[in-house]
Amino acid sequence: MLADAWIYLLAHPAQFSLALGVHVALSASALVLAALISIPAGIAVARRSRLALAVVNAANVARTLPSLAVLALVMPLLGTGFAPALFALTLIALPPIVTHTLAGMRSVDADAVDAAVGMGMTRAAVLWRIELPLALPVIFAGLRTAAVQVISGAVLAAFIGGGGLGDFITAGIAMMAIPQLLVGAIPVSLLALGTDVLFGALQRRITARGLRTA
Amino acid sequence: MKWLLRNWTDVAYALWEHITISVTALTIAFALSLLIGIAAARRPRLYGTVMTLSGFLYTIPTLAFLAFLIPLVGLGRSNAIITMVAFSLMILIRSVATGIREVPADVIDAARGMGMNAKQILWRIELPLALPLIVAGLRVSAVTVISVTVVAAYVNAGGLGTLIFNGIASDHPAKIWTGALTACTLAISVDLLLAGLERRLQGRRIA
Amino acid sequence: MITLEHLRKNFGASAQAAVDGLSLTINAGEICVLIGPSGCGKTTTMRMINRMIEPDAGRIVVGGRDVMQIDAVELRRSIGYVIQQVGLFPHMTIGENVATVPKLLGWDPPRTAGRVDELLALVGMEPGLYRDRFPRELSGGQKQRVGVARALAADPPVMLMDEPFGAIDPITRTRLQDEFLRILRELGKTIVFVTHDIDEAIRMGSRIAILRAGKVVQYDTPERILAHPADSFVEAFVGGDRSLKRLALLTAGPYIEHGAPTAGAPHLPSGMALRDVLSVMLAAGADEAGIVGTHGDVLGRVTLDAIRNAANMAKS
Numbered sequence: 113m114l115a116d117a118w119i120y121l122l123a124h125p126a127q128f129s130l131a132l133g134v135h136v137a138l139s140a141s142a143l144v145l146a147a148l149i150s151i152p153a154g155i156a157v158a159r160r161s162r163l164a165l166a167v168v169n170a171a172n173v174a175r176t177l178p179s180l181a182v183l184a185l186v187m188p189l190l191g192t193g194f195a196p197a198l199f200a201l202t203l204i205a206l207p208p209i210v211t212h213t214l215a216g217m218r219s220v221d222a223d224a225v226d227a228a229v230g231m232g233m234t235r236a237a238v239l240w241r242i243e244l245p246l247a248l249p250v251i252f253a254g255l256r257t258a259a260v261q262v263i264s265g266a267v268l269a270a271f272i273g274g275g276g277l278g279d280f281i282t283a284g285i286a287m288m289a290i291p292q293l294l295v296g297a298i299p300v301s302l303l304a305l306g307t308d309v310l311f312g313a314l315q316r317r318i319t320a321r322g323l324r325t326a
Numbered sequence: 327m328k329w330l331l332r333n334w335t336d337v338a339y340a341l342w343e344h345i346t347i348s349v350t351a352l353t354i355a356f357a358l359s360l361l362i363g364i365a366a367a368r369r370p371r372l373y374g375t376v377m378t379l380s381g382f383l384y385t386i387p388t389l390a391f392l393a394f395l396i397p398l399v400g401l402g403r404s405n406a407i408i409t410m411v412a413f414s415l416m417i418l419i420r421s422v423a424t425g426i427r428e429v430p431a432d433v434i435d436a437a438r439g440m441g442m443n444a445k446q447i448l449w450r451i452e453l454p455l456a457l458p459l460i461v462a463g464l465r466v467s468a469v470t471v472i473s474v475t476v477v478a479a480y481v482n483a484g485g486l487g488t489l490i491f492n493g494i495a496s497d498h499p500a501k502i503w504t505g506a507l508t509a510c511t512l513a514i515s516v517d518l519l520l521a522g523l524e525r526r527l528q529g530r531r532i533a
Numbered sequence: 534m535i536t537l538e539h540l541r542k543n544f545g546a547s548a549q550a551a552v553d554g555l556s557l558t559i560n561a562g563e564i565c566v567l568i569g570p571s572g573c574g575k576t577t578t579m580r581m582i583n584r585m586i587e588p589d590a591g592r593i594v595v596g597g598r599d600v601m602q603i604d605a606v607e608l609r610r611s612i613g614y615v616i617q618q619v620g621l622f623p624h625m626t627i628g629e630n631v632a633t634v635p636k637l638l639g640w641d642p643p644r645t646a647g648r649v650d651e652l653l654a655l656v657g658m659e660p661g662l663y664r665d666r667f668p669r670e671l672s673g674g675q676k677q678r679v680g681v682a683r684a685l686a687a688d689p690p691v692m693l694m695d696e697p698f699g700a701i702d703p704i705t706r707t708r709l710q711d712e713f714l715r716i717l718r719e720l721g722k723t724i725v726f727v728t729h730d731i732d733e734a735i736r737m738g739s740r741i742a743i744l745r746a747g748k749v750v751q752y753d754t755p756e757r758i759l760a761h762p763a764d765s766f767v768e769a770f771v772g773g774d775r776s777l778k779r780l781a782l783l784t785a786g787p788y789i790e791h792g793a794p795t796a797g798a799p800h801l802p803s804g805m806a807l808r809d810v811l812s813v814m815l816a817a818g819a820d821e822a823g824i825v826g827t828h829g830d831v832l833g834r835v836t837l838d839a840i841r842n843a844a845n846m847a848k849s
Binding site: 113172173175176177178179180181182184185187188260263264267268271272278281282284285288290293294296297298300301304305308 | 382385386387388389390391393394396397401469472473476477480481487490491493494499502503505506507509510513514516517
């Protein structure tokens with residue numbers, strides 16, 4: 113079975129590279145866009161507890177929505193293709209990043225901030241030199257979660273014409289062609305696992321030495 | 327809207343299928359996780375291994391996992407249920423094990439010293455006190471399961487996803503809206519319900 | 534009632550055993566206090582009696598039975614167990630907490646309920662008020678009262694208490710000590726009581742076992758330990774003020790002499806401890822104090838000389 117899949121892959125190199133490329137592009141773009149929106153938003157809201165609470169509640173509700181449902185809802189509005197898929201995936205990636213940003217900011221030792229302000233640091237300096245470095249591990253954990261979710265969601269983008277490795281899987285299922293199916297399923301799984309491991313390693317490296325528990 | 331009113335029996339049926347699959351999967355996952363979680367709570371190395379394995383399963387994209395099972399179990403409900411159980415293990419085992427481990431040591435010491443045996447300590451002290459955390463895990467797993475079921479329609483498992491896929495295939499927006507929105511409503515309702523339960527149980531943990 | 538014979542326990546095979554050939558006999562109805570510096574093995578010894586820790590060597594006999602021959606779980610249901618942090622079950626009401634061992638023993642519900650109320654009243658907690666409350670609603674002192682009630686629930690002949698009042702503020706602690714002394718003496722329980730506080734030991738103990746490096750250095754009544762410490766270690770341990778501590782154990786009554794006290798002398802009750810009498814006299818600059826009975830009638834006087842003689846250990 114695996115051998116057949118390998119043969120299929122070798123027979124369709126261009127198609128595979130394209131699908132892989134689109135998948136990575138979709139996922140990476142969605143992640144970056146979501147991060148660019150969520151992280152600043154999270155930082156801005158962190159200090160205003162009532163607003164922060166509202167954001168967290170909204171994000172928690174958004175997190176429960178099935179990914180395919182979100183993708184499907186986008187279709188009647190924006191049509192099919194790469195852009196609508198990107199839009200939907202960005203939406204899917206927003207909640208974990210914003211909740212982790214808020215949690216990360218909240219986890220910063222209040223005494224450290226107090227000391228920094230007391231020593232005469234400006235608010236901006238406190239943010240960049242104290243709060244963000246301390247919040248970064250948690251924020252990064254949110255990015256890691258979002259990355260894996262987005263890669264998984266990008267598989268479903270095949271249903272709304274977004275392309276990506278999901279195309280092989282859906283075609284394989286539709287035609288009951290196992291080799292084709294595996295050419296989609298195996299690489300995307302490796303992609304997801306690899307991304308998780310990579311982010312995990314990065315997370316360990318960016319955790320300031322004093323915060324490390326391991 | 328008109329479509330929904332005319333075809334609400336179809337929607338109701340899809341919803342019913344969706345709920346039954348989800349509940350079945352969740353029950354199996356919960357039973358397994360309880361067994362594994364209780365064992366892993368006391369053995370750090372087992373815990374580590376179990377977390378790594380279940381984490382690995384969890385990271386595999388939904389459609390890919392369903393696809394992998396096709397050569398093994400074909401299409402249909404069993405496929406979906408196995409996938410959902412696999413995805414739920416990590417969260418549930420972690421909730422059970424952590425919940426048990428967070429029971430204060432002096433409470434366990436008192437229980438032991440008073441003459442409770444291990445089984446009594448587990449059922450009368452550890453599990454009741456771990457309950458809020460376990461429910462928190464159930465909450466996340468329930469939502470995950472509902473989400474997977476939507477996709478599982480593509481491998482003939484039934485559920486609300488069938489409406490979505492039919493809608494996409496026949497370019498019928500009403501079906502897509504109905505399927506997607508119903509699924510979202512279901513997910514949100516279940517989440518709120520379990521969140522409420524979790525909050526009510528939290529009170530009992532503090533001494 | 535309880536016999537410990539040549540107990541040994543070594544954690545992790547280090548050079549110094551936690552408990553090193555310890556032997557002790559505790560009579561029924563006694564309160565035996567185990568005390569010593571950190572690491573002396575007092576808690577380990579106590580926890581071997583109900584087999585929370587299994588001894589490496591030696592024998593423990595409780596009420597005529599060798600504890601190693603009894604199932605550990607069954608043994609623990611027949612011994613009361615009170616620890617410093619209490620360990621009340623947070624998800625159960627006070628009533629359910631106290632009912633734990635009776636339920637484990639299979640008592641029928643009416644009997645259990647009656648017993649719960651009886652015990653709550655005994656430890657000074659109004660049953661109607663507290664039975665259905667939860668541990669988090671209670672203060673530290675109240676929690677410990679419930680802890681003792683819980684340990685007494687199945688009416689065990691033996692109780693183990695590991696620094697039960699250690700986490701409680703000093704004022705509440707003194708009151709609790711007095712109350713429990715009264716209750717436990719009334720009930721005639723045999724108690725093994727671990728503490729690091731020498732004053733608590735002197736107040737609570739029928740006999741005190743002073744431990745060091747896993748062995749008993751001296752085992753005697755508080756008075757005799759204060760009067761005749763076995764060695765320099767015990768002497769240092771009981772404190773440089775041991776003659777004053779002895780005076781705290783004596784009351785004015787037996788030392789009353791005939792004769793009216795001098796004018797201006799302080800008037801004190803006959804039940805007052807000699808140490809406090811001395812303290813009042815010193816503060817007032819008086820050489821004697823008038824002792825009065827319960828109705829205010831003057832019984833006689835206590836002189837500085839009499840107190841000095843009482844404190845003189847060379848004569849005892």
